[in-house]
Amino acid sequence: MITYDRLYVGGRWVAPATGDVLEVRSPHDRSLVGTAPHAAPADVDDAVAAARRAFDEGPWPRMSPQERRAVVERFSELHTARAEEFAALVTAENGTPLWFTRWTHQSGVPEQTDAYLRAAAALEWEEQVGSVGEVPTLLRREPVGVVAAVIPWNAPHQSALVKLVPALLAGCTVILKASPETALDALALAEVFDEAGLPEGVVSILPAGRETSEYLVTHPGVDKIAFTGSTAAGRRIAAIAGEQLKRVSLELGGKSASIILEDADLTATVEGLKHLSLGNNAESCVAHTRILAPRSRYEEVVGALKTMMEGLRVGDPADPRTFIGPMVRADQQQRVRSYIELGVAEGARLVTGGPETPEGLAGGHYVRPTLFADVDGGMRIAREEIFGPVLVVIPFDDEDDAVRIANDSEYGLGGGVWTADRDRGIQVARGIRAGWLSVNGAPAAFDGAFGGYKSSGIGREFGATGLAQYIEYKTIAA
Structure with a gap:
């Protein structure tokens, strides 16, 4: 049985705010796979505060794009090295057959990350796009800020990294809210980020239910919401984002x-x-x-x-x-x-x-x-x-x-x-x-663009298009 008694908040393993525990049970036979802390609103406050400090004052958004790419490349190597372990863990948690989780962790996720790395390497983060007379116009691409990433249980590492990787490459800081059903692999993912060497405050990972999710997406310290889940939940999140004028991307349902x-x-x-x-x-x-x-x-x-x-x-x-x-x-x-x-x-x-x-x-x-x-x-x-x-x-x-x-x-x-x-x-x-x-x-x-029309969502993931979801654009004429 796997037991976690701490949460990963701002790059540190810390005691949770409450004693609430998530029990993860096998959908195959109901046996106990493991336990993890249930993140509460107070844990969200700590994670957002750490992410806010790291974005507003810390080194991550101010590092060169090449330096950030090097850290993400290191993370990807470490994550791929544990692919078989993660495949078995996700299978135990959510019942996905091993043939599918093996493909996801051994091939799908590394290829997805590589496409983001290629897109980041090719991107002009600041360029001259024209001029008025002799006055040039510069276009800058900057990180959108603090990102709340909320993911489902059905492909947890793919759903997490399709958001975390582009956000990090852009220079954002991220709070990942994972599902209770896959709390264990979420905290195992935190171990990899910890080993990869991110600066303090850049990543937090909190397994929790819907009430904590809503608290996170409504938090005034969050600049962007990235959500994968049901269309019904997506509509609620879109309403919150509209009311607060937060950036939002939604990958929702389909038929x-x-x-x-x-x-x-x-x-x-x-x-x-x-x-x-x-x-x-x-x-x-x-x-x-x-x-x-x-x-x-x-x-x-x-x-x-x-x-x-x-x-x-x-x-x-x-x-x-x-x-x-x-x-x-x-x-x-x-x-x-x-x-x-x-x-x-x-x-x-x-x-x-x-x-x-x-x-x-x-x-x-x-x-x-x-x-x-x-x-x-x-x-x-x-x-x-x-x-x-x-x-x-x-x-x-x-x-x-x-x-x-x-x-x-x-x-x-x-x-x-x-x-x-x-x-x-x-x-x-x-x-x-x-x-x-x-x-x-x-x-x-994975260099293409994944996402939906109509009620299947807003925005796109994968490659250059997905990276752009975490970027703000600034024009400077001088």
Whole structure:
């Protein structure tokens, strides 16, 4: 069992303000993984005060961009060296299968950080952009200030570092508010920052619940909020930011559509959807959970998806052979089950799965991977984010109809097109109002921009675009 009895505040391990303790239990069998302090508003006050001093008076914002990059590079090396440890810990905490957490920590997070480092190295932090007569105009890029980063439990280190790394490269100071479900890996992350050699006050890491989150984002000492989570919570944070005129970036929910065109290679398509739709237990904002199939191949698509989903190994997430693990909590398990029951009540055809617990797994928060057919765009299972392994197959008449259905959503985060004609796929993707699209499951570089249209968020992450979210722009004419 892992035990932390201190919080990481302003680069120091300190006693928490209260004796409240978070118990982290395995979603697989409810065993105790470890305990950590529950950060309270008084801890937030201390963290913000440290971050404020470090930003207003300390060396970090005044170091050269090259010096800050060197520290972040050191951090990345230390973090990657512990990738296997972190993968196993996150799997134990939130039930994400080990195959996914290994990929995230061994490949995904280092590549994400490298893209930010490349963007920072290429950026002109001060440049002449024009002149009026003989008077030059300078454009300066400066850090936005003290950042409150609030993250979910489903991919905790990726969600943390997609915010912390660009903020630090820009010269900001950061308070990371981690979820109670993944409190242990959050404080393990603090150990890496501590070893990397950041100046005092630059980073604080506080695991806590929603009340502490709200206290942090409303704190007058915070200049910018960076949030990943539900659309409902994002709306609340956007309202707070608007009232206080704080900078804000929001990476929110999704109901991503994958369009299968008539000429698609169905074997390759279904193999790709296995990962894009059901990776991370489908507890992913960008999961392709609406599958759009041409009427001419509709039953063929449904049958292929059924075969794939029934072949998935469901069980202990620590077993490398497991593809689908448990839902993170009992209430999330019940939420997914309730949507499956709703789909049946709405008249959708239950192809495979169902609300029953998988055999032999009653001790954990498991649900059966579930597929619905004969779904129309008006059903709630086709419109609302379920955040679990439930897929719906919707028929379309032609490409224009497919794009119309894909866009008939309050969300616009991700999606895909599957076709034998790459150029045709790109053309169809151009018509989809979403921020992160793939043709035939092609992987995108972290130098791109990740984020959503409509209710899927505000702002972007990754690469130069993500770095810019932590920068203020100053013009000087002299």
